[in-house]
Amino acid sequence: xxxxxxxxxxxxxxxxxxxxxxxxxxxxxxxxxxxxxxxxxxxxxxxxxxxxxxxxxxxxxxxxxxxxxxxxxxxxxxxxxxxxxxxxxxxxxxxxxxxxxxxxxxxxxxxxxxxxxxxxxxxxxxxxxxxxxxxxxxxxxxxxxxxxxxxxxxxxxxxxxxxxxxxxxxxxxxxxxxxxxxxxxxxxxxxxxxxxxxxxxxxxxxxxxxxxxxxxxxxxxxxxxxxx
Ligand SMILES: [Zn+2]
Numbered sequence: 001x002x003x004x005x006x007x008x009x010x011x012x013x014x015x016x017x018x019x020x021x022x023x024x025x026x027x028x029x030x031x032x033x034x035x036x037x038x039x040x041x042x043x044x045x046x047x048x049x050x051x052x053x054x055x056x057x058x059x060x061x062x063x064x065x066x067x068x069x070x071x072x073x074x075x076x077x078x079x080x081x082x083x084x085x086x087x088x089x090x091x092x093x094x095x096x097x098x099x100x101x102x103x104x105x106x107x108x109x110x111x112x113x114x115x116x117x118x119x120x121x122x123x124x125x126x127x128x129x130x131x132x133x134x135x136x137x138x139x140x141x142x143x144x145x146x147x148x149x150x151x152x153x154x155x156x157x158x159x160x161x162x163x164x165x166x167x168x169x170x171x172x173x174x175x176x177x178x179x180x181x182x183x184x185x186x187x188x189x190x191x192x193x194x195x196x197x198x199x200x201x202x203x204x205x206x207x208x209x210x211x212x213x214x215x216x217x218x219x220x221x222x223x224x225x226x227x228x
Contacts, residue, residue: 056150082137133171
């Protein structure tokens, strides 16, 4: 699977174009909050064969341009089922974050995914790992080489857990489950550069509690949630 990253919008969110190399079929992963991603994708030559839209979570910067993308590509759209309560607030999230001009309609969801589900993109199977904490239903999509983590994990950091509907205790468990996956997986985050699970397990200061639990040496850890 080819992973192309486009960093767009006021929040500099990483959106992705995932392409199954055997069939050329593509998926958009996350949307930005403006028409910028649509314009970028429509300018690509050759035009991508977009078959689906995948959302990691329902925050404005990741899902806010869904209607604009669906106007251009009327394709099946996937959202974690547990993300519905947050997704439903999209029309007012701009106002919630002090930017009412960014209030956006929700757009259409066709498929609600759960932990352990798979999504087929051509010959590529994407697996779903539910990683709530930053949001109620945040999920990751992964193959045997790459994982798209939304705002679960960043190079050297993790997603904020102080937003409405965040839960730091769930984040603790989600990070443990994420770090049970193979360390060679390339991590494509919602913000910032590419990393790997192995590099984060050793160097990420927010994962000190996992290093302690597993008896691993690494960077000093922050205590950021109860029990960490
Ligand atoms: Zn977010």
